[in-house]
Amino acid sequence: MKEYSIGQLSQQCDVKVPTIRYYEEIGLLEPPARTAGGQRRYPQAARDRLSMIAHARDLGFSIDSIREFIRMSNHPAAPCDDLDLITEKHLMDVQNRIKKLKALETELTAMLKSCDHGRVADCRILQVLSDHDQCQTQH
Amino acid sequence: MKEYSIGQLSQQCDVKVPTIRYYEEIGLLEPPARTAGGQRRYPQAARDRLSMIAHARDLGFSIDSIREFIRMSNHPAAPCDDLDLITEKHLMDVQNRIKKLKALETELTAMLKSCDHGRVADCRILQVLSDHDQCQTQH
DNA sequence: CTAAATGCTCTAGTCTCTGGAGGTTTTATG
DNA sequence: CATAAAACCTCCAGAGACTAGAGCATTTAG
Numbered sequence: 001m002k003e004y005s006i007g008q009l010s011q012q013c014d015v016k017v018p019t020i021r022y023y024e025e026i027g028l029l030e031p032p033a034r035t036a037g038g039q040r041r042y043p044q045a046a047r048d049r050l051s052m053i054a055h056a057r058d059l060g061f062s063i064d065s066i067r068e069f070i071r072m073s074n075h076p077a078a079p080c081d082d083l084d085l086i087t088e089k090h091l092m093d094v095q096n097r098i099k100k101l102k103a104l105e106t107e108l109t110a111m112l113k114s115c116d117h118g119r120v121a122d123c124r125i126l127q128v129l130s131d132h133d134q135c136q137t138q139h
Numbered sequence: 140m141k142e143y144s145i146g147q148l149s150q151q152c153d154v155k156v157p158t159i160r161y162y163e164e165i166g167l168l169e170p171p172a173r174t175a176g177g178q179r180r181y182p183q184a185a186r187d188r189l190s191m192i193a194h195a196r197d198l199g200f201s202i203d204s205i206r207e208f209i210r211m212s213n214h215p216a217a218p219c220d221d222l223d224l225i226t227e228k229h230l231m232d233v234q235n236r237i238k239k240l241k242a243l244e245t246e247l248t249a250m251l252k253s254c255d256h257g258r259v260a261d262c263r264i265l266q267v268l269s270d271h272d273q274c275q276t277q278h
Numbered sequence: 279c280t281a282a283a284t285g286c287t288c289t290a291g292t293c294t295c296t297g298g299a300g301g302t303t304t305t306a307t308g
Numbered sequence: 309c310a311t312a313a314a315a316c317c318t319c320c321a322g323a324g325a326c327t328a329g330a331g332c333a334t335t336t337a338g
Contacts, residue, residue: 005335007284017285018327026325037334039285059239060199063325091247098240100198101233108230144304146315156316157296165294176303178316202294285334292327303316308309 003033003041013050020050028053028066060097065090142180152189159189167192167205199236204229 010017023029029049032042049070056066072087149156162168168189171181188209195205 005284006286016327019325021286022326035285035334037285038287039334055239057325059236059243087247091244094240094244094247097198098237098244100194101237101240104198105230105233105237108226108233144315145317155296158294160318161295174303176316177318178303196294279338281336281338283334283336286332288330290327290329292325294324296321296323298321299319301317303314305312305314307312 003043004047006040006042009042009047009050012047013054015050015054023050023053026063028063028070061090142182143186145179145181148181148186148189151186152193154189154193162189162192165202167202167209200229 004012006017006020009015009020015023020029024031029046032040032046035041052069053066056069057063061069143151145156145159148154148159154162159168163170168185171179171185174180191208192205195208196202200208
């Protein structure tokens with residue numbers, strides 16, 4: 001039943017105070033209750049939601065995608081037809097990112113190993129990053 | 140030895156024309172040669188570089204990180220001390236992302252499966268995204 | 279009870295693009 | 309070769325997602 005000030009929320013979720021107000025402004029966070037003096041007081045649920053938003057943003061999802069996630073969870077009994085499409089789209093996106101990041105992980109690890117002697121002989125990061133064979137999507 | 144117009148570069152790298160000009164403006168791409176009429180003509184190398192930039196952006200690296208990658212590759216014989224730090228930072232970042240994305244992949248897959256009957260019983264996406272146990276970094 | 283810390287609104291600025299207006303150069307076609 | 313369509317140029321404005329500061333009000337710790 002504890003309430004949080006905007007500053008406490010900010011600390012706990014690692015989201016800057018103006019950003020929290022911005023999320024409220026664009027409708028990602030519900031406007032919270034206010035004290036008599038007009039300051040925001042958030043319930044626990046707001047903390048959870050903000051935490052989710054922060055993680056999703058960190059993973060590279062757009063605000064619009066997050067809106068979709070929220071909508072999905074708000075209507076857990078909704079018909080799945082459109083939801084399936086959205087989910088599948090996100091799943092492919094996620095798998096794609098994982099694949100690319102793994103290729104990059106391999107190269108970064110190799111770089112660290114080959115760097116033992118104080119010099120980089122062959123930096124392959126740029127090659128890996130520009131290698132079209134790593135891509136799922138054709139372009 | 141072939142040269143590319145900005146439009147051809149745009150198509151091949153899947154980067155919009157104004158974005159290419161923007162990258163030039165902020166110094167990510169070298170200003171290319173111009174025709175007598177003032178149009179940009181890019182060498183093969185520019186295509187490779189732009190492709191690299193596009194992939195790195197797509198993977199979520201900041202423009203500053205890309206600048207670092209470019210700097211690294213421009214000085215392949217530079218001492219590794221600072222390079223190691225940068226590389227290690229990126230490696231941890233990459234591994235972190237992979238971890239989170241995998242958790243999300245699991246949930247998205249589960250959602251699709253449980254969705255067979257036209258209803259979503261339990262949408263766990265938000266929980267997964269807000270779960271602090273998934274995090275590497277403490278916050 | 280008061281001073282420091284935190285919060286409020288409002289405005290303006292940053293970064294990374296993206297699009298349009300108005301005009302010029304290239305390229306394809308008759 | 310002439311011309312019309314396509315692509316290009318610069319410059320400016322706007323979008324998305326924040327971020328910071330000014331000026332003032334409210335909370336909270338001592």
